[in-house]
Amino acid sequence: MGWALALHGGAGDVPRTLPAESREPRLATLRRCLDIGMAALRAGRSALDVAELVVRELEDCPHFNAGRGSVLTADGTVEMEACVMEGASLRCGAVSGLSTVANAVSLARLVMEKTPHIYLAFDGAEAFAREQGVETKDPSHFITDHNVERLRQAKEANRVQIDYTQPMKGQQAPREAAPADDNSQTGTVGCVAVDAAGNLATATSTGGLVNKMAGRIGDTPVVGAGTYANALCAVSATGKGEEIIRHTVARDVAALMEHRSLPLRDAAARVVAGAPRGTVGLVAVSRRGEVCMAHNTTAMFRACATEAGHVEVGIWTDADADADADGESVSVAL
Amino acid sequence: MAPWAIAIHGGAGVDPNLPEHRQEEAKRVLARCLQVGVDLLRAGTPALDVVEAVVRELETDPFFNSGRGSALTRRGTVEMEASIMDGRGRRCGAVSGVSTVKNPVSLARRVMDKSPHSYLAFDGAEEFAREQGLETVDNSYFITEDNVGMLKLAKEAGRILFDYRIPLTGTDTCSALAGADHHNNGHNGMVMNGLPISIYAPETVGCAVVDSTGACAAATSTGGLMNKMTGRIGDSPLIGSGTYACGACAVSCTGEGEAIIRSTLARDVAAVMEYKGLPLQQAVDFCVRERLDEGFAGLIAVSSDGEVAYGFNCTGMFRGCATEDGFMEVGIWE
Incomplete structure (x- = not known):
């Protein structure tokens, strides 16, 4: 029992040669966000408030692909999406196609709390944001030089980075061609x-x-795919979106706990193992205060903490973990 | 060779006072569309092609509220959505916010077959439809006189239903009110999707098929919710909520979208079969009974063994099903 939290900044095949100037700011952000979450839980804030608070911080960090720092569409624009869900009530909210809202996660929460709907997208979501008076920014706020360069490279390679459905006839699966510069996969x-x-x-x-x-x-915004919580566990997934959708990854962790009575760690490991290698990572906590960070990619930017004192921050699967954990690709603390 | 089976629906939540001639008309349309599917299955057409063809028929017929005859947004426009899933390989495609594509289900199929993504929405989906050369029509094609009148009634009713716009928790909800009236047959208090049942028109069509090779597929299409906010996304395009297919079964849901999303209803039927080992009808009954909390919904399903099943917890569902051994049924009430 006791509180616990886990967070991620994406999963993918991050080269171990990732330069320090790309690695350190991300690790520092993970640590800072973990501290913010821990402090909020110690102060008695609700799980929903903590999840929103931590994700807002991560959105504000330009080194991760959300909020400021979002990657660009083929048109060079930003289209952000987010989802929140509360386990006990199964209440949830989601947004897609945002181009000016500073913190997409908070708009998702407002959809949950202030509309009869669960999911608003594009112009309707932007109009709702204005109705609610949430902070908005010029679209240029979200666009970093780094992402302009990434888009240029992706277009040069004439392909879509990070994820794709199965290879189609006459089209090569473009897995190998990621720019070597940094964590562009995550x-x-x-x-x-x-x-x-x-x-x-x-x-x-x-x-x-x-x-x-x-x-x-x-x-991400598809309840049951990238995001799900019920009375047993809460899950946030990351990786190749199309794989996560078809495997209903987040829901399946909960379904295995519920219908098969598997413990969190086993449920998460089974779901991750069931998806193609290199496609899925997730963080999850159970009602009993267990925490689990599982991925079948070579890396996942991640951090977790429990009330019992387990703290972990890491990127790759082995001895790189930053703290007192053994850095397994699936780790659990009770 | 396995026995084929097909199930279709035209939405759940039917006014108990629906005039007899409207009931007859509904049954005629259902029987016609069902026969389209049966003929295709007899001719050896794959499940995926059958669900697309049958949903196209249902979309095109203005009797049901998808494609032509779609529900209207608050602004009086049509925003349609659809999804399709192939149980083999769990490939899927979905679209939302479609305003000119004559058959959204076919656009969902193109997203699955011809794009690297599994879900496109709003302008991007429309653009893709044009790229793919799908038939488009003016938005006014989808708007029927009946629905303009319905929107007016819905707006009036929306003012009367004091708690329609307030997010609902626990049992203090419109739906609970409707539930209370459910048994005294009082149509005045019965509410579906925030609307009195006498105004509400079921909004969704769907089809689930297993072909004689044992392949399962499902498709769902909708105009969404009458008087919805622009940009609102419901359960129909969400894989795992409104639509799901895997090796074991195919499912299409309809009803109060938000309740279906919270419970990831379609995936849960499959998960209960897969993880709990229940047969199809028991899985359907379990999910309708245990999963819908305060919400009203229904679903149809087929298993890879050639069974058909349906379930709903509201007043009526337009539905039909047929199996290879000659069983055929079209119905509305329990």
């Missing part, structure tokens, strides 16, 4: 939390994938 952010009262919540936010078609919706 970036979606998410946070799951269970508070001391046992309430569960999850939140996920993303800019999507580099060079995506305008209008593309990924797994």
Whole structure:
């Protein structure tokens, strides 16, 4: 029992040669966000508040692919999406196609709390944001030089980075061609939390994938795919969106706990193992305060903490973990 | 060779006072569309092609509220959505916010077959439709006189239903009110999707098929919710919520979209079969009973063994089903 939280900044095949100037700011942000989440849980904030708060911080960090720092569509624009869900009530909210809202995750929460709907997208979502008076920015606020360059490289390679459905006739699966510069394969952010009262919540936010078609919706805002919480657990997933959708990844972790009575760690490991290698990562917490960070990619930017004192921050699967954990690709603390 | 089976629906939540001639007309349309599917299955057409063809028929007929005859947004426009899923390989495609594409289900199929993504929405989806050369029509094609009148009634009713716009928790909801009236047959208090049942018109069509090779597929298409906010996305395009297919079964849901999303209803039927080992009809019954909390919905399903099943917890569902051994049924009430 006790509170716990876990967060991620995306999963993918991040080269171990990732330069320090790309690695360190991300690790520092993960640590800072973990501290913010821990402090909020210690102060008695609800799991939902904590998940939203942490994801807002991650959105504001330009090094991750959400909010400021979102990757660009084929048109060079930003289309952000996000989702929140509360476990006990199954209440949820989601948004897609945002181009001016500073913190997509908070708009998703407002959809949940202030509309009869769950999911608003594009112009309707932007109009709702204005109605609610949330902070908006000029679209240029979200666009970093780095992402302009990424889009240029992706277009040069004439392909979509990060994810894609299965190879089509006459089209090569473009897995190999990622620019070697940094973690271009990753970036979606998410946070799951269970508070001391046992309430569960999850939140996920993303800019999507580099060079995506305008209008593309990924797994993040799809309840059950990138984001899900119920009375047993809360899950936030990241990776190749199309794989996560078809495997209903977040929901399946919960379904295995519910219908098969698997413990969190086993449920998460089974779901991750069931998806093609290199496509899925997730963070999850259970009602009992267990935490799990599982991925079948070579890396996932991640961090977790429990009330019992387990703290972990890491990127790759082995001995790189930053703290007192063994850095397994699936790790659990009770 | 496995026995084929097909199930279709034209939405759940039917006014108990629906005039007899309208009931007869509904049954005629259902029987006609069902026969289209049966003929295709007899001719050896793959499940995926059958669900697309049958949903196209249902979309094109103005009796049901998808494609032509779609519900109207608050602004009086049509925003349609659809999804399709192939149980083999769990490939899927979805669209939202479509305003000129004559058959959204076919656009969803193109997203699956011809794009690197699985879900496109609004302008991006429209652009893709043009690129793909799908038949488009003026938005006014979809708007029927009947629905203009319905929107007016819905707006008036929206003012009367004091809690329609307030997010609902626990049992203190419109739906709970409707539930209370459910048994005294009082149509005045019965509410579906925030609208009195006498005004509400079921908004969705769907089809689930298993072909004689044992392949399962499902498709769902909708105009959404009468008087919805622009940009609102419901359950129909969400893989795992309104639509799902895997190796074991195919499912299409209809009803109060938000309740279907919270419960990831379509995936849960499959998950209960897969993880709990229940047969199809028991899985359907379990999900309708246990998953819908305060919401009203219905669903149709087929298993890879050639069974058909349906379930709903509201007043009526337009539906039909047929199996290879000659069983054929079209119905509205329990």
